Amino acid sequence: MRSLTAFLMAALAVFAIPVAHAQPSAPSGPPILPGLGVRLLEVPENLADDPRAQIYVIDNVSPGTTIMRQIEITNRTSAARSVDIYPGAAHIEDVGGFAVEDGAAMNELSSWMSVDRRKLEMATGQIEPVTLTIAVPKDAPEGEQYAVMWAQITGPDPAGSGTRLVNRVGIRVYLSVGPGNGPAANFRIDSLTPRRSDVGASEVVAAVTNTGGRAVDLGGQLTLTEGPGGLSLGPRDATVLTLAPGNEGEVVFSLNADFPAGPWKAFVSLRSGLLHKEATATLTFPSSGVGDSVTITEPTTDKPWIWIIGTGIAVALAAILAALLLMRRRSRRST
Amino acid sequence: MRKFVVAGAVALGAASLLLPSTANAAGTTVTVTVTAGALSISEPSAATLSLSGATYSGNLGFVQVTDDRGNLVATWTAKAAMTDFANGTETVPASNVAYTGGVASIVSGIIVPVAQIIPSMSTTPANACLGTVGVGKNAAKWNPSLSVAANLFAVSGSYTATLTHSVV
Numbered sequence: 001m002r003s004l005t006a007f008l009m010a011a012l013a014v015f016a017i018p019v020a021h022a023q024p025s026a027p028s029g030p031p032i033l034p035g036l037g038v039r040l041l042e043v044p045e046n047l048a049d050d051p052r053a054q055i056y057v058i059d060n061v062s063p064g065t066t067i068m069r070q071i072e073i074t075n076r077t078s079a080a081r082s083v084d085i086y087p088g089a090a091h092i093e094d095v096g097g098f099a100v101e102d103g104a105a106m107n108e109l110s111s112w113m114s115v116d117r118r119k120l121e122m123a124t125g126q127i128e129p130v131t132l133t134i135a136v137p138k139d140a141p142e143g144e145q146y147a148v149m150w151a152q153i154t155g156p157d158p159a160g161s162g163t164r165l166v167n168r169v170g171i172r173v174y175l176s177v178g179p180g181n182g183p184a185a186n187f188r189i190d191s192l193t194p195r196r197s198d199v200g201a202s203e204v205v206a207a208v209t210n211t212g213g214r215a216v217d218l219g220g221q222l223t224l225t226e227g228p229g230g231l232s233l234g235p236r237d238a239t240v241l242t243l244a245p246g247n248e249g250e251v252v253f254s255l256n257a258d259f260p261a262g263p264w265k266a267f268v269s270l271r272s273g274l275l276h277k278e279a280t281a282t283l284t285f286p287s288s289g290v291g292d293s294v295t296i297t298e299p300t301t302d303k304p305w306i307w308i309i310g311t312g313i314a315v316a317l318a319a320i321l322a323a324l325l326l327m328r329r330r331s332r333r334s335t
Numbered sequence: 336m337r338k339f340v341v342a343g344a345v346a347l348g349a350a351s352l353l354l355p356s357t358a359n360a361a362g363t364t365v366t367v368t369v370t371a372g373a374l375s376i377s378e379p380s381a382a383t384l385s386l387s388g389a390t391y392s393g394n395l396g397f398v399q400v401t402d403d404r405g406n407l408v409a410t411w412t413a414k415a416a417m418t419d420f421a422n423g424t425e426t427v428p429a430s431n432v433a434y435t436g437g438v439a440s441i442v443s444g445i446i447v448p449v450a451q452i453i454p455s456m457s458t459t460p461a462n463a464c465l466g467t468v469g470v471g472k473n474a475a476k477w478n479p480s481l482s483v484a485a486n487l488f489a490v491s492g493s494y495t496a497t498l499t500h501s502v503v
Contacts, residue, residue, distance in 0.1 A: 031442075032377050032397055032399045032442075032476060033377065033378065034373075034375040034377065034399070034401040034403075034474075035375050035376050035377035035378045035399065035401070036375060036376055036378065037373030037374065037375035037376075037401070037403075038373060038374055038375075039369075039371070039372060039373035039374070040369050040371065041368065041369055042366035042367065042368060042369055043366060043367055043369050044365065044366055044367075045365040045366060045367050048367045051406060051407065051408075054369050054370075054371045054404070054406075055371055055374075055404045055406060069366075072373070074373055074375070076375065077377075077378035078378065079378075081378070090503075097412075098412065098503060099460070100414060100460050100501050100503060101459070101460070102416050102458045102459065102460060102499070103499070148501075148503055150501075153378060153379060154379070155378070155379030155380055155381055156380075156381045157381060157495065158381040158382060158383045158495060159381070159383060160383055160493050161383065161384050161391070161420075161488075161492075161493050161494045161495065162381060162382050162383035162384050162393065162495065163381075163382045163384070163393075163395065163417075163481065163495070163496050163497070163498045164381065164495060164496070164497045164498070165379035165380065165381065165382060165395060165396075165497075165498055165499075165500070166379060166497055166498070166499040166500070167376045167377065167378065167379040167398070167499075167500050167502075168376065168499060168500070168501050168502070169374055169375060169376040169501075169502045169503075170501065170502070170503050171374075171503075172503050217410075219408035219410065220408075236468075237408070237468035237470070238468070239410075239465070239467045239468060240408060240410035240467070254468075271408065
């Protein structure tokens with residue numbers, strides 16, 4: 001079925017409308033140096049394939065464990081800089097979104113975090129590794145917490161009235177405390193809703209629920225096929241949504257303003273790290289406002305009769321093995 | 336023979352209780368080198384405010400985010416937080432300050448940067464510019480401006496506030 005869908009999509013792609021993006025053009029001007037950079041240098045072996053673990057500190061550890069990560073700080077600014085490095089508190093909003101707190105704020109996780117050097121004097125172009133240590137105490141509560149490892153440069157004081165600018169960049173930390181591998185991550189696509197925004201742009205909204213025990217950073221693609229006259233569109237990317245366990249949120253796919261209402265066959269594919277879910281629905285875009293939602297029911301992959309047959313085979317094999325062992329014992333005793 | 340087997344099993348069981356759990360050691364001590372690049376924020380300048388009519392306003396200068404991490408699904412968030420304006424004796428609360436992200440532009444790569452308007456600043460970081468629907472390495476910049484009513488600065492003098500841009 002999936003290969004048929006892929007074939008149809010490929011065939012219909014020939015008839016796709018070339019949709020022009022209203023992309024902001026790059027203005028002329030002297031190029032700006034990249035500035036202060038942070039880079040994660042290592043990832044645990046068991047998470048090496050997880051794209052999220054390549055850019056964020058993600059782990060599940062038992063209480064009483066200490067983990068360390070190497071982080072690289074780069075000064076690609078025009079001058080020598082004094083760089084402050086420190087942990088900061090963060091949390092995930094109920095509706096989704098990774099929220100950071102101001103410099104002084106601490107939470108439990110940020111209080112467990114420390115760096116081997118809190119201040120670096122860096123020449124222009126210099127690269128320095130620092131070691132982040134997270135020491136989880138024995139009485140740490142189980143569950144996932146969030147924080148950021150910050151690197152910060154403070155700008156000069158303004159001459160007269162004005163604003164002193166501080167620029168900081170950080171690496172997110174998603175740390176789960178619990179035994180073994182920790183709770184599994186999971187999410188569910190609840191519904192797909194077409195809508196038109198205030199400015200007339202079409203959007204498809206996937207309502208999602210984080211049904212697992214770890215936060216997810218949900219991104220993905222929308223493909224529309226079997227539209228009016230056999231048109232198709234896509235794939236279009238979603239705006240990534242960070243969602244905490246137990247919460248519901250919306251992943252929005254933005255499309256263009258001039259858009260036939262449909263009906264369209266919408267195929268949504270959402271990912272977080274190695275997690276992947278898909279949903280299909282027939283959507284018709286409203287002329288304005290919010291259109292009709294289509295509820296997605298998760299396909300039941302476990303069919304009971306497979307389990308019954310499997311269990312039966314296992315029991316039969318066990319019986320045969322037991323019988324063989326018994327026969328061997330009897331033949332040994334007799335010799 | 337059976338007694339030896341039982342004794343061996345008991346010894347192994349006792350030993351495994353004393354040894355630290357290997358699951359944690361494997362997950363946290365064995366690491367692999369990451370090949371992703373850095374996430375960077377451009378250097379800060381100093382911004383002065385000029386009086387125009389009844390409003391103090393000024394551009395902060397370009398803020399550029401360079402995302403070299405090379406993710407297939409690339410995304411980043413830039414937030415802004417601000418302290419109150421103070422001249423040593425008087426303060427003008429940051430809630431009176433509006434932050435206008437303006438028009439964000441793409442510097443390189445595939446990204447749609449969406450600059451935000453923060454009508455009322457505070458020390459809680461609020462979204463200033465979102466790097467959305469990015470693919471691979473990308474960079475974007477915006478030149479935000481601040482505005483605050485001039486009549487709030489009753490006492491003359493130099494008022495300074497600190498504005499922090501955070502990129503994660």
